[in-house]
Amino acid sequence: MDIKKSMDVSRKEDNTQFLSYLRDVEKKWQKAWSDAKVFEAELDNKKQKYFITVPYPYPTGPLHIGHGRSYTVGDVHARYERMQGKNVLFPMAFHITGSPIESISNRLKEGDVEFTNLYKSYVSIYLSDQEKIDNTLKSFANPIEVANFFASNICRDFDALGLSIDWRHKFTTGDALYNSFVSWQFRKLKEKGYITTGSYPILYAVKEKQAVGEDDIAGGDELAIEIKEHAAFEAHVSKDIDLLCTCPADIASGEPIKITINPEATYVIASFNQKKLITSEQSVEKLANQGKNLKVTERLLGKEILKRFPTASCAQYNELKLADGQVNSDVASGVMLETTPAKSKDLQNEKNAALIPDFLFYDIAAEKLPVKTRAGSKVIVAVVDGQWFIDYSIKEWKSVAREALSETKVTPERYRKQFNDAFDWLAKRPCARERGIGTRLPFDPKWIIEPLSDSTAYMAFYVVSHKLKTAGAHPEKLVDQFWDYVFLGRGSLKNVETLTGLESKTIESMRTDFLYWYPVDERHTAVAHINNHLSFFIFTHAALFPKELWPKSIALNNLVIRDGTKMSKSKGNVIPLFDISEKYSSDLFRLFIISAGELDSVLDWNAAGIDNMASRLQRFKDVFEQANSFHNEGTLDKKDALLAEWFASTIEMNIQTAKVLYDSYKYRDAIQKALFDNLNCIETYLKYSKEKDRAVVNNALEKIVLGISPVVPHLAEELWRNTGREGFISLMRWPEESAYNKLLIEGFEAVNRSIEDINKITKIMKGSIAKKVTIIIADDWKYELVARLNMQKPKSIGEALSTNANIIGEHKEEASEIVKIFTRIGGETHVPERNIEKLMTSALVELIKDHTNMNEVIVLDAVETNSDKKFKALPGKPAIIISE
RNA sequence: GCAGGGGUGGCAGAGCCUGGUCAAAUGCGACGGGCUUAGGACCCGUUUCCUUUAGCGGAUGCGAGAGUUCGAAUCUCUCCCCCUGCACCA
Numbered sequence: 001m002d003i004k005k006s007m008d009v010s011r012k013e014d015n016t017q018f019l020s021y022l023r024d025v026e027k028k029w030q031k032a033w034s035d036a037k038v039f040e041a042e043l044d045n046k047k048q049k050y051f052i053t054v055p056y057p058y059p060t061g062p063l064h065i066g067h068g069r070s071y072t073v074g075d076v077h078a079r080y081e082r083m084q085g086k087n088v089l090f091p092m093a094f095h096i097t098g099s100p101i102e103s104i105s106n107r108l109k110e111g112d113v114e115f116t117n118l119y120k121s122y123v124s125i126y127l128s129d130q131e132k133i134d135n136t137l138k139s140f141a142n143p144i145e146v147a148n149f150f151a152s153n154i155c156r157d158f159d160a161l162g163l164s165i166d167w168r169h170k171f172t173t174g175d176a177l178y179n180s181f182v183s184w185q186f187r188k189l190k191e192k193g194y195i196t197t198g199s200y201p202i203l204y205a206v207k208e209k210q211a212v213g214e215d216d217i218a219g220g221d222e223l224a225i226e227i228k229e230h231a232a233f234e235a236h237v238s239k240d241i242d243l244l245c246t247c248p249a250d251i252a253s254g255e256p257i258k259i260t261i262n263p264e265a266t267y268v269i270a271s272f273n274q275k276k277l278i279t280s281e282q283s284v285e286k287l288a289n290q291g292k293n294l295k296v297t298e299r300l301l302g303k304e305i306l307k308r309f310p311t312a313s314c315a316q317y318n319e320l321k322l323a324d325g326q327v328n329s330d331v332a333s334g335v336m337l338e339t340t341p342a343k344s345k346d347l348q349n350e351k352n353a354a355l356i357p358d359f360l361f362y363d364i365a366a367e368k369l370p371v372k373t374r375a376g377s378k379v380i381v382a383v384v385d386g387q388w389f390i391d392y393s394i395k396e397w398k399s400v401a402r403e404a405l406s407e408t409k410v411t412p413e414r415y416r417k418q419f420n421d422a423f424d425w426l427a428k429r430p431c432a433r434e435r436g437i438g439t440r441l442p443f444d445p446k447w448i449i450e451p452l453s454d455s456t457a458y459m460a461f462y463v464v465s466h467k468l469k470t471a472g473a474h475p476e477k478l479v480d481q482f483w484d485y486v487f488l489g490r491g492s493l494k495n496v497e498t499l500t501g502l503e504s505k506t507i508e509s510m511r512t513d514f515l516y517w518y519p520v521d522e523r524h525t526a527v528a529h530i531n532n533h534l535s536f537f538i539f540t541h542a543a544l545f546p547k548e549l550w551p552k553s554i555a556l557n558n559l560v561i562r563d564g565t566k567m568s569k570s571k572g573n574v575i576p577l578f579d580i581s582e583k584y585s586s587d588l589f590r591l592f593i594i595s596a597g598e599l600d601s602v603l604d605w606n607a608a609g610i611d612n613m614a615s616r617l618q619r620f621k622d623v624f625e626q627a628n629s630f631h632n633e634g635t636l637d638k639k640d641a642l643l644a645e646w647f648a649s650t651i652e653m654n655i656q657t658a659k660v661l662y663d664s665y666k667y668r669d670a671i672q673k674a675l676f677d678n679l680n681c682i683e684t685y686l687k688y689s690k691e692k693d694r695a696v697v698n699n700a701l702e703k704i705v706l707g708i709s710p711v712v713p714h715l716a717e718e719l720w721r722n723t724g725r726e727g728f729i730s731l732m733r734w735p736e737e738s739a740y741n742k743l744l745i746e747g748f749e750a751v752n753r754s755i756e757d758i759n760k761i762t763k764i765m766k767g768s769i770a771k772k773v774t775i776i777i778a779d780d781w782k783y784e785l786v787a788r789l790n791m792q793k794p795k796s797i798g799e800a801l802s803t804n805a806n807i808i809g810e811h812k813e814e815a816s817e818i819v820k821i822f823t824r825i826g827g828e829t830h831v832p833e834r835n836i837e838k839l840m841t842s843a844l845v846e847l848i849k850d851h852t853n854m855n856e857v858i859v860l861d862a863v864e865t866n867s868d869k870k871f872k873a874l875p876g877k878p879a880i881i882i883s884e
Numbered sequence: 885g886c887a888g889g890g891g892u893g894g895c896a897g898a899g900c901c902u903g904g905u906c907a908a909a910u911g912c913g914a915c916g917g918g919c920u921u922a923g924g925a926c927c928c929g930u931u932u933c934c935u936u937u938a939g940c941g942g943a944u945g946c947g948a949g950a951g952u953u954c955g956a957a958u959c960u961c962u963c964c965c966c967c968u969g970c971a972c973c974a
Contacts, residue, residue, distance in 0.1 A: 015925095058974060100974065202972080214973055414901090418888055418969095425887075430972050451974055530888090531969060596911085597897075600889095604896070612911070615925085668898095672910085757939045759929080765937040851928080872940080880939065 015611065018618045022585035026714040030159055038728055039090065039164040043516045047087040052078050052522040053459050055533065056093040056173075058451075059150035060100050061122050062576040063157060065589070065605060066560040066567055072593045073557050073667065074524040075163045079710040080662050081521075082164070083734040089517055091169035091462040092158065096147040097438040098451035103215035105143040110374070125578050126153045143437065147172065153578070160581030162590070162713050164730065168466040173454060174437050176475035177468050181461045182439040182454045184483040188544055189390065190443060196391045200430055201227050201362040204289060204382035205373050211384070211434055218374045225366045227381050230332040232359040235259055237278065237309040241269065244279040246332035246361050251339050260336045263303035265329030270294035278305065280334025283361070289382035290362060302329070330369055332361045388447055392426035392539055404542040409553040411665045412600050415530060419538075422531045426539070429453070452532055456540035460487055463517045464510040471506045486510045487545070519549045527556045527600065555665055557599040562606070575605065587712040588614055591675075594667045594711050620679045621715065627682050628701055628723050632694045639843035644693040646748055646840065647685040649740035651700040654678050655707050656737055667711070674707035688847045698723075703735045746832035747840035750876045751848065754841065757880050758852045765882065772856040773848070774881040775841055778873035779862040781807045783834045785818055786875050814871055832876050841878070854882075 033039065043049075054074035057063055078090040107115045120137060127133050139145040151172065158165060171178050189195050203212045203225070217225065229249035234242040245259050261267070266281040272294045279287075284294050300308065327336050362381040364371050371379040392398065402423060410416045432447035439454055441447040464486060468478075477500045484490040485507065497504045523537065534554060541550050561567060567574045580589045592613045597603045636644065654673045661670035682700070686692070701723060709716035709729045720729040758773055784807050789800060801808065801815060808815040832840075838861060841848075845857040862870045862879075873879035 060974090095974085098972095098974070200972090211972095414889085421887055422969095425970080427971090433972075450972060452972080455974095527889095528969080532971075532974090601897080606896090606912090609896090609911075619926095676910095760939045762938090763930090764939075770937090853928090869938090874940080877940075882938070 015614055015618075018614060018621075019585050019588065022587055022617075022715065023581070025718045026160070026162065026581065026586050029714045029717045030162060032717075033164075033728070033730065034159070036728065038730055040166050040168060041087055041089040043513055044087050045516075047085065049516055050078075050081045050086040050088045050521045051459070051463075051517045051519070052081070052088065052090050052524065053462070053520060054090075054092075054524045055455070055529070056095045056458075057154055058095045058100065059147050059154055060104055061119075061150060062125050062578060063154055064567060064574045064576050065562075065580065068157075068161065068577045068580065068589065069560050069593050069603065070524060070526050070557055071158065071163055072161060072590050073555075073599060074522075075161070075165075076590070076594060076667055076710045077522060077524060077555070077665075078164050079713060079730065080734075082730070083706070083710065083732065085733055088164070089169075089462075090163070090165050091465075092155075092163075092165045092167065093170055093458070093462065093465075094147065094151045094154070094172040095451065095455060096144075096151075097173045097436065097449070097454050099213050099433075099436040100215060101143045101146050101437060102435075103213070104146050105140055107215075107374070108137065108140050112374075123149070125576050126156075144174070147174070157577040157581070161577070161586045164713075169462045171461070171465045171469075173439075173451075173458070177465070177473060177478065178458070178461060179439040180475045180478040181458070181483065182449060183442040184478075184480050185457050185540070185544065186439075186449065187442050187480060189540075192397070192543060194391055194394055194397055194543060195431070196389050196428065197386055198389060198428070199291070199383050199385045200387035200389075201290070201381050201383050202387075203227065203364070203371075203379050205377050205379055206285065206289070207377035208373075208375075211382075212373055212379055216373050217379060218372050218376075225364060225371060227362055228365040230361040230363060232333065232356045232361050233337055234275075234277070234356055235337075237305070241276045241278060241309070243305075243335050244277040244283075244333045245335045245337040247337040247339060249360065257338045260327045260338065261302045261305060262327040262329045262334060263301065265302050265327075265334060267300055267302055267305060267329070267334065268294075268296045269298040269300070270296045278335065280329040282330045283333045286363065286380045287361070289380060291383055291385070292359075328369060332363045386444075387430050388432045388441060388444065389428040390431040390453060390536075391428050392536075393428060397539065397543060398423065398426075401539045401542040404538050404547075404550045407547075408538065408551050411553065411555040415527065415556055415600075418530050419535065422535045425531075426535060452536060455533065456536040457544060459520045459523075460514065460518065460545075463514050467506060467510050467513070471502055473500065473502055477501055482507070486514055518545075520551045522553045522555060523551060524555045524557070527558055530556070555599070558597075558602050560593075560603045560605055562604070584610065585614075587715050588617060591617060591671065591712055595671050595675075596668075598668050599665060616676065616679075617712070617715070620675060621719070623679060623682050623686070624701060624704070624719060625722075627686055627697055630686075630692060630694075630697075632691070634691045636691050636693060639839070640689050640691045640693070642744070642836075642839050642843050643685060643689040644696045645741055646744040647681060647689070648696045648700060649742070649744050650681045650748070651678055651703055652738055652740040653742070653745060654681070655703045655735055656740075658707050659734065659737075662710070671708065671711050674704065675711070678704045678707070684847065687850075688844055705729065706732060706735050743833045743836050744840065746876070747836040748844070750832050750837045750878070751841050751844050753877055754880065755848055755851045757877070758848070758854065758882070761880060761882055762853065770882045770884045771854055772858070772883050773852070773854045774858045774860060774865075774867075774883070775848075776860050776862055776865060776867065776870045776873050776879040776881070777834065777838045777841070778875050778878060779811075779870075780834060781809070781811070782814070782818060782873070783875045785815060789818075818874065834875065837876065837878070 052074060054071050057067060075090070078088050082088045104119070108119060116137070119140065120133060123133050123136050127136060136145075136149060139149070155167070155170075173182075186195065203217070204210070205212050205216070214225065230246040231249045233245040233247065235245050237243055243259060243261075262280075267278055268281050268284060269276055269278055270284060271277075272292065276297075277294065279294070281299065284296060287294055327334060362383065364379065364381055373379055392401075402420075405416075405419055405423065410419060430450070431453040432441050432444075432449050434447060436448050436450070438448045438451070441449060479499050481491050482496050482500050482502075485493065485496045489511065493504050493507060496502075496507055500507070519541075523534070525534065538551060559566075562573050562575065580586060588610065592605075592610055593603065595613070596605075596609060654677050658670045658674040661667070661673065678700075682704075685697075702725070705716050705719050705723075706729065709720075709732075713730055717729050720732075754775055762770075785804055788804055788807075801812070804815070838859065842859040845859065848857050849855060862873055867879075867881060869879045869881050871879070
């Protein structure tokens with residue numbers, strides 16, 4: 001009984017044992033890579049460079065497997081390019097700009113219990129000691145500590161995933177050196193006139209006199225808060241007093257129907273621009289913050305308005321109505337104008353007579369009003385003056401950006417349209433805020449550049465970041481002349497040397513490095529970034545750099561869901577990236593991410609799929625090792641030699657196909673070929689070849705392990721070394737192409753067709769005890785006929801028959817059958833060579849037995865038999881006789 | 885509303901650009917069988933319907949409808965439904 005139990009355990013643990021094996025292998029090779037600095041890329045003029053970037057993460061919490069997808073795919077790409085002999089630079093940094101990190105710090109300081117527990121759970125992913133957890137949480141009072149803690153753990157996660165990153169380039173967007181770079185970037189944009197200033201509506205806490213973000217608002221993430229524009233109209237109620245009516249701007253072009261006010265709410269009569277207006281009491285403060293100061297002269301309830309102005313002449317409107325609480329006096333002016341459905345576009349030019357020109361009333365639209373900050377003070381919309389914008393609508397900029405886009409490869413190509421649309425739509429974008437972490441606007445330091453605007457050209461900074469650090473550059477000395485020199489080749493080296501205090505050879509090497517690594521060869525990220533980040537990325541590059549430094553290629557992937565539902569913090573179904581390397585395995589994760597779906601399809605993470613992938617990967621490893629372990633005993637007979645050649649050919653073909661697929665970003669199909677198809681091929685070979693060819697197997701295994709290494713680098717590294725090979729597979733070249741024998745592959749396919757046919761027949765014959773199958777290879781003339789048909793492409797059956805009468809001879813009936821089948825419109829038919837078909841079939845009789853329930857297989861040439869069935873035999877599809 | 889993407893078999897998901905070899909890859913599930921004392925794991929087979937103790941047959945079929953074509957899951961048009969983004973959130 002005990003034995004049974006222990007057997008149970010060992011069987012059940014099969015999977016977990018394999019996973020733990022993988023984890024050990026992963027840790028071992030990650031250490032080896034890091035010790036040998038294999039991913040540190042240096043300028044090398046003998047090698048073609050390849051600069052790939054994936055957007056840096058925002059360290060406000062642990063990354064989850066959804067984030068893991070983009071980084072993994074980026075890494076597969078990086079590794080593949082490295083195998084093509086390219087000098088690959090794959091750097092990484094951290095984005096800490098803006099308010100989220102501060103806001104986390106603040107909320108923890110405020111002692112929000114739910115929030116504190118959330119962060120406790122995040123920290124506990126990485127730490128187990130309770131005291132350490134508490135201390136870490138305490139340290140979060142300083143926002144930088146939040147960023148530091150998560151950033152360092154994300155580094156760990158990335159390493160554990162096997163990402164081939166050159167960490168020397170790491171920085172955060174809060175670093176002074178980075179700020180200097182961004183300042184330069186913004187001054188450049190300003191010089192070009194791409195940065196403008198103006199007024200802009202923002203969410204604003206009245207009491208604190210401060211702009212607020214979504215994080216500052218109570219329930220901000222659920223309220224779906226929006227700033228809405230309301231058009232204003234005036235409606236006379238007496239000779240000198242007007243109602244200030246408002247209506248959402250998007251329906252303002254409709255025909256006005258009626259005006260509604262709330263009888264219980266307080267309204268005011270106030271003077272504005274030599275007019276007297278009636279508006280809600282709440283609106284006065286809002287308008288004051290939108291640059292419209294009203295002087296209140298009198299207060300009155302809504303219901304008093306009609307009493308006071310019974311003869312209200314609202315000529316344009318049918319009705320002035322008092323509504324019971326139907327009108328929220330806290331929305332815009334509290335005097336609602338209803339309209340008929342909006343007019344069609346061509347009618348919209350007809351402005352409503354009562355519309356007050358240039359009077360827009362901004363207010364908040366949210367699921368629940370009023371909107372308050374977490375501290376409880378009221379949030380309104382204020383219009384700030386002096387807001388800085390990046391003006392993407394400037395014509396010359398747009399057109400040069402369009403040009404840059406047209407020269408950028410977009411994968412999948414169908415997303416190009418979305419880019420084009422985004423480019424059309426991009427206009428002025430506010431680029432700075434009054435608070436948060438980041439770079440101050442160089443020409444107006446009270447503003448801080450916002451997160452999306454400071455991350456559009458940082459790939460250039462990557463190239464020099466490590467050298468600036470090691471050279472001990474002083475951020476305040478990195479004046480524009482320095483950046484101009486390094487990135488644009490302007491100015492004199494001497495001058496820059498004096499200004500920065502850096503050695504001239506350091507400066508010169510940064511310039512050389514930049515020219516070597518730039519442009520960005522590949523930007524890999526999620527589809528969601530097209531409308532903003534990726535578009536800004538192209539715009540900024542088009543603005544700053546000459547054409548030859550514009551981005552080469554953008555590749556996109558979709559998101560990851562779990563068990564059919566979106567992952568979200570609130571659902572609690574998020575899997576942190578940490579769990580992958582600790583509880584599953586990085587190679588398994590990588591394999592799943594790559595093979596479970598094409599890049600632009602949504603990927604569903606589910607336990608069944610993972611388990612399945614684990615057992616397939618294990619099978620691969622077992623079969624690989626088994627193939628590697630046999631020794632030659634005898635000599636190869638003709639059949640074995642044939643099978644060996646078939647095996648070598650199939651592997652070679654699969655690897656060549658895989659390369660084409662990798663090249664076109666079809667990683668899923670590529671790994672299908674390189675791993676799973678090859679696995680089947682090895683298994684078939686091992687099973688059905690009596691004597692194996694050591695050299696052939698060795699060669700095939702080498703190709704296979706190279707072919708899978710971009711996706712499962714750790715296991716590949718281990719198998720590489722375990723099979724007596726030297727060096728890191730991560731630095732090996734993709735296998736050289738060699739010729740392969742296609743005829744043998746076709747021959748094998750013919751055998752598979754025979755198996756299918758045998759099974760079809762036995763199904764029909766169910767109940768029969770027949771166990772013997774005779775396979776008859778078609779007559780020679782049929783092969784010749786098919787070959788001719790492929791060349792001749794005859795237009796009709798008659799033509800085909802008459803032109804080939806000499807080889808058809810008296811077999812007219814059979815021939816017309818063949819012609820019918822093999823002259824389908826649309827192209828050639830592939831048939832194996834007759835000799836090979838015959839040899840392959842007899843070499844694989846065991847395979848046929850295994851896949852059918854036959855126990856005797858006889859292969860005959862048509863000339864060796866008189867059976868009637870032999871007339872049914874076709875090239876590539878022999879006649880089959882099943883008998884007892 | 886505007887813009888983008890999509891609707892395929894019990895489920896998930898390829899195929900669609902470049903129409904025929906697509907009753908439609910692959911995985912999961914289900915069913916049957918092998919191996920097992922048994923379960924799990926593994927292996928083999930079946931998984932729209934009809935016909936057939938002999939394979940290369942027929943029908944229906946890829947959101948709905950219409951069209952182009954010798955031929956449509958694939959091309960065109962109309963309709964219905966679903967998802968995503970819409971700016972200061974990163």
